Amino acid sequence: MVLHPVLGKLVSKRVVLASASPRRQEILTNVGLRFEVVPSWFKETLEKSYFAAPYEYAVETAKQKALEVANRMHVKHLRTPDVVIGADTIVSVDEQILEKPVDKQDAYRMLSRLNGKEHSVFTGVAIIHCSSKDNQLEMEVTDFYEETKVKFSDLSEDLLWEYIHSGEPMDKAGGYGIQALGGMLVEYVHGDFLNVMGFPLNHFCKKLAELYYPPSKHNVQHKKYDSIPSVDTFENLSDGESESSNFTEHKGASNSDSSGMCSSGSIYYSENSSSVRTGFMVPLENQNGVPESATKLPSKILELMDGFRASKALFVASKLKMFDHLKNKGPVKAVDIANEVGTSVCGTERLLDACAALGLLEKTPQGYSNTDSTNTYLTSDGEYSLHGYIIHSNDHLWPLFTYLESAVKEGSRQNHRAFGKKAEDLFKDYYHSQEVKQRFMAAMHSIAHLTARDVATAFDLSRFKSACDLGGCTGALAHELVQIYPNLKVTVFDLPEVIANTSYFQPPAQHTARVTFVSGDFFKDNLPEADLYILSRVLHDWSDEKIHVLLSKISAVCKPGCEILLAEMVLDDEKKRSTALLQSLNMLVQTEGKERSGSEYRALLQQHGFTNVKIRVTGNLLDVILCIKT
Numbered sequence: 001m002v003l004h005p006v007l008g009k010l011v012s013k014r015v016v017l018a019s020a021s022p023r024r025q026e027i028l029t030n031v032g033l034r035f036e037v038v039p040s041w042f043k044e045t046l047e048k049s050y051f052a053a054p055y056e057y058a059v060e061t062a063k064q065k066a067l068e069v070a071n072r073m074h075v076k077h078l079r080t081p082d083v084v085i086g087a088d089t090i091v092s093v094d095e096q097i098l099e100k101p102v103d104k105q106d107a108y109r110m111l112s113r114l115n116g117k118e119h120s121v122f123t124g125v126a127i128i129h130c131s132s133k134d135n136q137l138e139m140e141v142t143d144f145y146e147e148t149k150v151k152f153s154d155l156s157e158d159l160l161w162e163y164i165h166s167g168e169p170m171d172k173a174g175g176y177g178i179q180a181l182g183g184m185l186v187e188y189v190h191g192d193f194l195n196v197m198g199f200p201l202n203h204f205c206k207k208l209a210e211l212y213y214p215p216s217k218h219n220v221q222h223k224k225y226d227s228i229p230s231v232d233t234f235e236n237l238s239d240g241e242s243e244s245s246n247f248t249e250h251k252g253a254s255n256s257d258s259s260g261m262c263s264s265g266s267i268y269y270s271e272n273s274s275s276v277r278t279g280f281m282v283p284l285e286n287q288n289g290v291p292e293s294a295t296k297l298p299s300k301i302l303e304l305m306d307g308f309r310a311s312k313a314l315f316v317a318s319k320l321k322m323f324d325h326l327k328n329k330g331p332v333k334a335v336d337i338a339n340e341v342g343t344s345v346c347g348t349e350r351l352l353d354a355c356a357a358l359g360l361l362e363k364t365p366q367g368y369s370n371t372d373s374t375n376t377y378l379t380s381d382g383e384y385s386l387h388g389y390i391i392h393s394n395d396h397l398w399p400l401f402t403y404l405e406s407a408v409k410e411g412s413r414q415n416h417r418a419f420g421k422k423a424e425d426l427f428k429d430y431y432h433s434q435e436v437k438q439r440f441m442a443a444m445h446s447i448a449h450l451t452a453r454d455v456a457t458a459f460d461l462s463r464f465k466s467a468c469d470l471g472g473c474t475g476a477l478a479h480e481l482v483q484i485y486p487n488l489k490v491t492v493f494d495l496p497e498v499i500a501n502t503s504y505f506q507p508p509a510q511h512t513a514r515v516t517f518v519s520g521d522f523f524k525d526n527l528p529e530a531d532l533y534i535l536s537r538v539l540h541d542w543s544d545e546k547i548h549v550l551l552s553k554i555s556a557v558c559k560p561g562c563e564i565l566l567a568e569m570v571l572d573d574e575k576k577r578s579t580a581l582l583q584s585l586n587m588l589v590q591t592e593g594k595e596r597s598g599s600e601y602r603a604l605l606q607q608h609g610f611t612n613v614k615i616r617v618t619g620n621l622l623d624v625i626l627c628i629k630t
């Protein structure tokens with residue numbers, strides 16, 4: 001491998017990857033490139049019919065993504081990058097361009113078109129070199145594309161749907177990911193595999209070689225860059241700059257291959273190039289430019305050991321509404337945020353620095369600003385705000401978790417220790433004060449909103465006319481259901497204290513007429529009639545005994561053919577899914593319930609006449625179980 005003389009040219013530059021794609025980040029990180037990630041806001045809506053060939057569309061979109069980021073960074077953050085890289089991957093079949101599916105049906109349409117056939121994957125890439133003269137942004141654009149041919153085997157409908165329900169297709173062009181489960185659909189690949197994953201690394205390096213080592217007159221006749229030049233070639237092509245560059249190939253290191261890369265993928269750099277000639281071992285650097293320790297560190301353990309600090313930093317920044325203060329503003333200095341929030345400057349600066357290092361904020365010499373995902377998830381009015389759940393975690397779950405040790409010893413909930421109250425009914429604890437109740441409802445709403453689409457589409461529910469969401473709280477899932485299924489009416493059934501407080505959470509009109517709220521206690525009161533009963537994050541709150549009471553009530557009102565839909569974090573039988581297992585500990589400290597496996601839910605349901613139990617893992621926080629009363 002001889003890539004780094006090329007990548008070495010980028011070492012001293014501020015490189016920005018204008019892409020949110022985790023695959024592109026991984027591909028470039030793996031070869032030791034250091035870069036910032038600033039996802040582009042450019043909407044991928046160019047009129048496809050204007051382009052004579054599919055790859056032209058991908059190249060133009062890649063260019064627009066990169067230009068948008070270069071301009072934004074220059075104008076908004078007064079922080080002109082040196083190089084901005086943009087990319088766009090599309091799938092092309094029968095002259096049609098396929099991008100990312102918008103929903104499961106769309107993924108199905110795409111995968112059906114690819115089924116049994118060969119198609120092309122094109123990635124367009126734009127490399128923009130930026131400079132600022134008199135505060136004017138100057139840019140030089142280089143672009144190219146790469147094509148890879150991929151053939152799918154003949155796939156059955158069941159297999160396609162199973163793949164779609166895995167959740168993998170949704171953020172990928174053509175609705176599949178060749179690097180993961182989607183690899184099983186593929187018969188052959190002709191061309192660059194990484195190009196299919198979203199970034200044609202080989203062509204990118206060739207392009208950099210062309211840019212940074214333009215062929216000199218004496219070799220231009222016999223040297224054409226149809227492949228990555230060998231090391232010798234680079235020496236021949238040296239433009240003198242590499243002498244002064246701090247990039248050097250490290251020949252003396254025993255654990256490096258000829259690429260000069262260490263096993264963890266970092267590139268060797270030296271402050272002083274003469275050190276390489278004497279075989280001096282220079283420290284490896286990680287992506288942040290920090291030398292790597294000589295001792296092999298148990299990074300996973302260290303991360304867990306400190307995990308609570310990171311959580312608490314997030315909680316406190318949320319509680320102090322720092323992300324709200326930064327929303328829709330340019331960079332803000334720590335002192336200004338401290339003044340606005342009423343906190344100390346030194347404490348605020350440390351907290352903001354920690355948040356920036358954790359990737360929650362962007363930091364520039366001009367100050368701090370929110371990242372896009374912070375605007376979406378962490379501000380209190382973000383599209384998928386988790387603010388409610390974070391505050392609930394800070395104020396309610398954090399104190400409970402300090403008694404995890406007692407909970408493990410005693411095998412029971414710890415509300416009495418954490419809050420000095422005798423354990424009563426779970427929800428009486430939440431609803432004893434208006435403040436706690438609203439906080440809890442906001443928490444449940446944020447998770448329900450984030451998971452609603454995946455829960456609602458895990459199975460086709462279009463045959464149902466009426467559904468009753470038992471414990472449906474603010475109605476977030478109900479509203480999603482009526483949007484997706486035009487013939488469905490949903491009754492949200494919850495305690496009177498909850499129903500009285502739902503108005504704040506209602507979306508603007510539209511489909512709201514098909515959602516009604518009814519108050520009652522599902523353990524005591526009559527249940528509304530429905531074809532489909534929904535229990536989302538309900539059963540995990542309760543012991544098996546209480547679940548039997550509830551399921552027998554539902555079974556009694558269910559006519560044959562009625563169905564139950566459960567949304568829960570389903571434990572895998574091997575108990576390896578840490579999110580679900582930690583959620584089960586969360587249940588231990590505060591409820592009589594627990595998370596259960598698919599077979600446990602199946603057994604509970606079957607005892608009440610519910611059969612044909614189907615389970616879908618959604619890839620979101622909640623999985624979905626559907627069964628029918630026979």
Ligand SMILES: Cc1cn([C@H]2C[C@H](O)[C@@H](COP(=O)(O)OP(=O)(O)OP(=O)(O)O)O2)c(=O)[nH]c1=O
Nearest residue numbers: 019020021088089172173176177178196197198
């Ligand atoms: C075909 C295929 C695509 N993909 C991915 C690569 C891209 O991330 C994605 C195509 O969408 P893009 O719009 O190219 O990229 P993106 O939305 O992920 O990120 P951004 O627009 O911010 O740059 O599909 C795979 O991961 N595996 C595959 O096999």
